[in-house]
Structure formats: structure tokens, C-alpha cells
Amino acid sequence: GQSLEQPSEVTAVEGAIVQINCTYQTSGFYGLSWYQQHDGGAPTFLSYNALDGLEETGRFSSFLSRSDSYGYLLLQELQMKDSASYFCAVRDSAAGNKLTFGGGTRVLVKP
Amino acid sequence: DAGITQSPRHKVTETGTPVTLRCHQTENHRYMYWYRQDPGHGLRLIHYSYGVKDTDKGEVSDGYSVSRSKTEDFLLTLESATSSQTSVYFCAISEPGLQLGDTQYFGPGTRLTVL
Secondary structure (H helix, E strand, O other), rough: OEEEEEEOOOEEEEEOOEEEEEEEEOOEEEEEEEEEEEOOOEEEEEEEOOOEEEEEEEOOEEEEEEEEEEEEEEEOOOOOOHHHHEEEEEEEEEHOOEEEEEOOEEEEEEE | OOOOEEEOOEEEEOOOOOOOEEEEEOOOOEEEEEEEEOOOOOEEEEEEEEOEEEEEEOOOOOOOOEEEEOOEEEEEEEEEOOOHOOOOOOOEEEEOOOHHHHEEEEEEEEEEEEE
């Protein structure tokens, strides 16, 4: 099976940088995704990494190291609207198109 | 936004009653999923479908059944609801190869309370 570990909560101030780490164990790694979910809302896709390295999308970047079974989501120039939960998810080649999600990291941005 | 709706959005029911949740999509995506979300557990897959009448179990399928008679509809049934099934239920869709990482698009969720 698959398992993912990520911190449960992170607090930071506006304008700061936050890094959310995700370590995973899986038998046939295919890719790592990140989703954002605001309170009361639905998860929405942020980014996907299949190869080692950094993917940048505006203020958010995602990194993957396949050899270390590790990835992170980097939130830069934090804004109040970034207060949300962030989930990493792995796609396992042995599990078809199913995703396994981590428990989520709640990010609280303070003024 | 992907065209995914869930009904009902909120439901309160009693232990032992049957409950059916509906997910409807207008995107013609092949894959559909049902997840439950509970504090501290993230999103856990209940069942998924990879085509009409093609379904398979997820990690927390006990007590749930699904049906998919049309591409656009995926039903989740709790045959006899229990208090442990109180949760927020999300439907999601994806189309392999269409989006990077086979992105899943989520519906707005159904909050189910079993008394």
C-alpha cells in the first residue's frame, strides 16, 4: 500500500514563505500532486511532479526527489487567502488512476 | 470549473436507514470517485468507477456500494447507515491523459450526519 506523511499545521505571517514537506512510501511511484482546500470548500488541484526538480506556478512551487521519496510545496509571499489545508497525494503505478492522499497540512496566515 | 454537482448537499438521517448520494458530471470524464473526509484522515477513497458499470473498491469500502449506469452519474449507497459514516463525502472525476498528472476535479461535497 501507500502512505504519506505531512505536518498537521503550519502558522506564518503575511508575506512570509512556507514549505510543506511530504514524505511517501509506495510500491510503484508515478507522481506527486498537491491540492488546496479552503474551509467548507472542495479540494482543488495545485501542481503535479513526476520527475525530480522544481515546478513553479506563480507564488507556489512544488519540488520532488524520487530517490528520497520526498516532495514539498513552497508557498511564497503568503497572503491571507492562502489560509487553507494542503494535501499531497501520490499516484501509484500499481494502483491505476487512484490517488492516495496525505492527512493534510493546515496553513494559517496571520496579519 | 468542472461541471460536477452532488446531491443532496446536506442530509441528516437515522441509524439503520438507507441513504443514496448522487454525483453528476457534465464533462464526460471516464473516471469517477467517491471519497470521505474526516478530521485527521484527509481524503479516503471509498469506491471508484473507470467506466459505465465498471467499479472497484477503495480503501474504506465496507458498508458502501456504488452504481454507474450512465457516464454522467455515479451513485453512492449506504445500505444501513451507521454513526461512523457521519462524514463529508466528495465526488471527483478525472480523464486519464487529458490533464497533467490525471488531475482530479472535485464536487462541492455532501455533509452527512447519521444520528
